[in-house]
Amino acid sequence: MAEKRITTPLTDSLIRSLKSGDRVLITGTIYTGRDAAHKRLTDLLKAGRQLPVDLRGQIIYYVGPAPAKPGQAIGSAGPTTSYRMDSYTPALLEYGLKGMVGKGSRNKEAREAMVKYGAVYFAAVGGAGALIAKSIKKARIVAYEDLGAEAIHEFTVEDFPCIVVNDVYGNDLYEEGVKQYQRA
Amino acid sequence: MREIQAGKIAETVARLCMEANYDLGEDVLKAFKEGLKAEESPAGQDIFKQLQENARIAAEERVPMCQDTGVAVVFLELGQDVHVVGGNLVDAINEGVRKGYGEGYLRKSMVAQPIGDRKNTGDNTPAVIHTEVVPGDKMKITIAPKGAxxxxxxxxxxxxxxxxxxxxxxxxxxxxxxxxxxxxxxxxxxxxxxxxxxxxxxxxxxxxxxxxxxxxxxxxxxxxxxxxxxxxxxxxxxxxxxxxxxxxxxxxxxxxxxxxxxxxxxxxxxxxxxxxxxxxx
Known part of the structure; x- marks a missing residue:
């Protein structure tokens, strides 16, 4: 399996080079967001207002981290289940978001929006929060502090490990992987 | 009738909340080893290795294995000859959850109202408690943090x-x-x-x-x-x-x-x- 080192923000040519099944190490800045933050962001987009963070070309990581212990940049920080963000995804991709990191499969609308607007969906290993936190070097809250663990954090990551699930060509690693190992 | 101090219950619950989130059971670790052997998919094998490494980091560094440290689900087997003194049993359990999730740097994931504003309670209380009254003068407390x-x-x-x-x-x-x-x-x-x-x-x-x-x-x-x-x-x-x-x-x-x-x-x-x-x- 190919392993690619990529940096943020994501350019269109980089996005086109990513294929479903690629193992990827992300370095740069990524933003966190889950249920409550997605609702607020898409409400702003609907109202035609500016977002508190410029997410164009960026990656949103679906995570609600555990609090940092003294000496840690962030507590355990593995992905949350992505389908809960599906209904908000097309609007964010239309706006210019280019990548999402989570776990679990996406619905048809979210997958079609990735093809249409040129964005990718990566999976990180769900439940490996202590291990993943090692690749997060800095963390700060940049919006919606009142949401606690659900606030939008800016993470500075180095070699953050994940795998491409949905690419811009309409491939889906979950569907293909399961087909390969299914026994009637 | 045997007396058990509410404070002792709270202290025990706090400790169990942390241990449950830091230390994966031997049975699960053994299952990871066997799973790694049985798994044919290279990606799957890699995931088993990451899960083993994750469990090691969590146990050694005393950090939660997963950021979703869950609802504190409590199974209580309460001996009928036990008398809780120095406070209310349910309050003692919730005090333990508050302490365990606070001092253990565990994520607080409970919202007070399931519909409406869904405001976080801020301390992961209340616990979900299942109580069974059993013969005897002991109290068995099991904490099973449940992720969403x-x-x-x-x-x-x-x-x-x-x-x-x-x-x-x-x-x-x-x-x-x-x-x-x-x-x-x-x-x-x-x-x-x-x-x-x-x-x-x-x-x-x-x-x-x-x-x-x-x-x-x-x-x-x-x-x-x-x-x-x-x-x-x-x-x-x-x-x-x-x-x-x-x-x-x-x-x-x-x-x-x-x-x-x-x-x-x-x-x-x-x-x-x-x-x-x-x-x-």
């Missing part, structure tokens, strides 16, 4: 008795297939058959407390556990849903008598972080 990713994939169905065990198998396999990559496979599956709607759900959850590798004492139930595990692992979902042989590490089935006209069945799914710690006071 796997809990959301659970379900209960009231089957017609005519569908029998085949109907039960069909329901379980349908739910696991539908859950797919969402509940963080490799999963542990708890199945409750019988009782009433809520009893089936409760014994399905309680089934998750039985160690991986330990079958039901009833031979026909043990055979069902084996068959379900085999069938689930033929679905091909695999670790993290990326395809593979090991979708579930284990299946535990609990049964209870039921009405002549009923066949309730519930499935409660645990992710690979199959967490629970217990203490006897």
């Amino acid at each position: 990713g796997s809990e959301n994939m659970s379900g209960v169905r009231m089957l017609a008795p005519a569908v029998g065990v085949e109907g039960v198998k069909k329901f379980v396999l349908e739910r696991v297939k539908e859950a797919g990559s969402n509940p963080c496979p490799p999963i542990v599956i708890g199945v409750g058959i019988g009782g009433t709607m809520e009893k089936a759900a409760l014994i399905a959850k309680r089934a998750l407390l039985r160690p991986i590798g330990q079958h039901s004492k009833f031979p026909e139930v043990a055979a069902l556990e084996t068959e379900l595990l085999e069938k689930v692992n033929k679905l091909g979902i695999g670790p993290q849903g990326l395809g593979g042989r090991v979708t579930a590490l284990w299946v535990n089935v609990e049964v209870y008598p039921c009405h002549i006209a009923s066949l309730p069945v519930a499935i409660n799914i645990n992710c690979h972080a199959s967490r629970h710690k217990e203490a006897v006071l």
Whole structure:
């Protein structure tokens, strides 16, 4: 399996080079967001207002981290289940978001929006929060502090490990992987 | 009548909340080793290795293995000859949850109102407490922190008795297939058959407390556990849903008598972080 080192923000040519099944190490800045933050962001987009963070070309990581212990940049920080963000995804991709990191499969609308607007969906290993936190070097809250663990954090990551699930060509690693190992 | 101090209960609950989130059980670690051997998918093998490494970091550095440190689900076996003194039992448990989740740097995931503003309670209280009064003068406290990713994939169905065990198998396999990559496979599956709607759900959850590798004492139930595990692992979902042989590490089935006209069945799914710690006071 190919392993690619990529940096943020994501350019269109980089996005086109990513294929479903690629193992990827992300370095740069990524933003966190889950249920409550997605609702607020898409409400702003609907109202035609500016977002508190410029997410164009960026990656949103679906995570609600555990609090940092003294000496840690962030507590355990593995992905949350992505389908809960599906209904908000097309609007964010239309706006210019280019990548999402989570776990679990996406619905048809979210997958079609990735093809249409040129964005990718990566999976990180769900439940490996202590291990993943090692690749997060800095963390700060940049919006919606009142949401606690659900606030939008800016993470500075180095070699953050994940795998491409949905690419811009309409491939889906979950569907293909399961087909390969299914026994009637 | 034996007296147990409320403060002692709170202290024990706090410790168990932290230990359950930091220290994965020996049974799960053993299942990871066996899973790694059984898994054919390279991505799946890699995931097993990451899960082993993750468990090591969590235990050594005293950090939660997963950021979703869950709802504090408490199973209480309360001896009928126990008298709790120095405070209220439920308050003591919630005090322990508050302390454990605060001092243990665990995530607070509870909202006060399920509908409406869904404001976080800020201390992970209240716990969900299941109490059973038993003979004796001891109190057994089990803490099973339950994450939402796997809990959301659970379900209960009231089957017609005519569908029998085949109907039960069909329901379980349908739910696991539908859950797919969402509940963080490799999963542990708890199945409750019988009782009433809520009893089936409760014994399905309680089934998750039985160690991986330990079958039901009833031979026909043990055979069902084996068959379900085999069938689930033929679905091909695999670790993290990326395809593979090991979708579930284990299946535990609990049964209870039921009405002549009923066949309730519930499935409660645990992710690979199959967490629970217990203490006897």
